[in-house]
Amino acid sequence: MYDVVTNLHSVLNKLPNGVRLIAISKYHPNEYIEAAYAEGQRVFGESQVQELSQKVETLPKDIEWHFIGHLQTNKVKYIVPYISMIEAVDSVKLLREIEKQAAKHDRVVNVLLELHIAQEESKYGFSFDDCRALLESGEWKKMPHVHISGLMMMASNVGDEAQIRKEMLSAADFFDEVKQKYFADDSAFKERSWGMSHDYQIAVQCRSTMVRIGTTIFGPRIY
Numbered sequence: 001m002y003d004v005v006t007n008l009h010s011v012l013n014k015l016p017n018g019v020r021l022i023a024i025s026k027y028h029p030n031e032y033i034e035a036a037y038a039e040g041q042r043v044f045g046e047s048q049v050q051e052l053s054q055k056v057e058t059l060p061k062d063i064e065w066h067f068i069g070h071l072q073t074n075k076v077k078y079i080v081p082y083i084s085m086i087e088a089v090d091s092v093k094l095l096r097e098i099e100k101q102a103a104k105h106d107r108v109v110n111v112l113l114e115l116h117i118a119q120e121e122s123k124y125g126f127s128f129d130d131c132r133a134l135l136e137s138g139e140w141k142k143m144p145h146v147h148i149s150g151l152m153m154m155a156s157n158v159g160d161e162a163q164i165r166k167e168m169l170s171a172a173d174f175f176d177e178v179k180q181k182y183f184a185d186d187s188a189f190k191e192r193s194w195g196m197s198h199d200y201q202i203a204v205q206c207r208s209t210m211v212r213i214g215t216t217i218f219g220p221r222i223y
């Protein structure tokens with residue numbers, strides 16, 4: 001097995017207080033997750049509904065699962081019964097569907113709004129203006145089964161550290177803006193999810209509260 005235990009501790013040792021690790025286990029087998037679990041890791045992230053559903057059935061029940069991928073509205077119903085956070089909400093339609101399904105299960109599902117800041121067209125997420133419009137509409141306040149806990153983004157996949165830093169800092173500034181305007185009274189709106197294997201050490205300098213790390217812990221994914 002890839003040296004999950006050593007890698008996990010090496011990552012954890014690099015995280016300052018206040019930054020949580022979401023161990024991204026997509027495309028990795030249960031035994032890798034169990035190895036990290038045995039070391040105390042409880043929060044894992046997955047990006048495929050079917051794969052996650054299979055893992056949930058067999059792995060310990062006290063794992064907190066984060067859904068980190070692009071989520072199709074027709075699949076929300078499968079994960080809502082147990083998901084602890086849906087990180088990449090990228091449309092109002094998706095938010096409405098989460099509310100609808102979570103209501104059926106009498107749950108409150110934590111979500112993050114995904115921002116599209118990176119240069120790549122391929123990435124999902126709200127522009128700053130679309131995110132402002134969503135929050136300004138106030139519709140989310142009438143969704144008692146959805147709790148918006150913060151923001152998530154992926155920086156451009158480039159070697160240019162200054163570019164990555166600039167994008168993450170713009171997300172952090174945007175967080176401050178919406179926090180002040182819409183969530184000043186909500187102490188649970190506090191999450192800034194940015195930083196992956198190649199850029200998490202930049203992210204922790206850019207006010208990240210959650211890093212999503214896969215490859216550095218579990219090795220290359222086998223698709």
Ligand SMILES: *Cc1c(COP(=O)(O)O)cnc(C)c1O
Nearest residue numbers: 024047068196197212213214215
């Ligand atoms: C796969 C994935 C990660 C983890 O990427 P690594 O480079 O393996 O650390 C983080 N965030 C999202 C949204 C992902 O899809």
